Amino acid sequence: MRTPTTSLLAVTAALACLAAAPAPTVLVGSTETQGHVLTDTAGQTLYVHDGALCTGPCTDTRHPLRTGADTLPTLPPGIDGTLGTLLRPDDGSLQLTYDGGPLYTYTGDTQPSDTNGITPDWHTVPARYLPTG
Numbered sequence: 001m002r003t004p005t006t007s008l009l010a011v012t013a014a015l016a017c018l019a020a021a022p023a024p025t026v027l028v029g030s031t032e033t034q035g036h037v038l039t040d041t042a043g044q045t046l047y048v049h050d051g052a053l054c055t056g057p058c059t060d061t062r063h064p065l066r067t068g069a070d071t072l073p074t075l076p077p078g079i080d081g082t083l084g085t086l087l088r089p090d091d092g093s094l095q096l097t098y099d100g101g102p103l104y105t106y107t108g109d110t111q112p113s114d115t116n117g118i119t120p121d122w123h124t125v126p127a128r129y130l131p132t133g
């Protein structure tokens with residue numbers, strides 16, 4: 001009996017790639033008013049600000065989404081955009097960014113689908129899906 005070694009090797013290589021893929025550092029959640037938005041790994045809605053970096057008293061209610069230097073910022077499969085990091089000037093920590101905009105959670109959001117942090121200057125981050133085809 002002939003053993004399909006080529007197929008077995010291909011399957012093994014594919015499984016190894018899947019196992020090595022880093023877990024997303026940002027997820028997608030569903031909200032009643034904003035549709036699908038980016039969230040942190042706990043499901044809390046993420047926000048971006050129109051103005052300057054949120055520092056000082058601003059961070060009492062807007063928590064920067066921080067990450068470690070050894071963490072590769074990763075979006076879920078099928079989501080368009082670029083995750084990156086910036087070095088925060090106030091404490092030297094790394095903060096995640098989406099398409100260059102620093103990401104924050106809001107202390108007034110108590111449930112994963114909450115969007116209480118929306119103001120004229122603060123916005124949720126819509127999940128932009130890659131085209132399929």
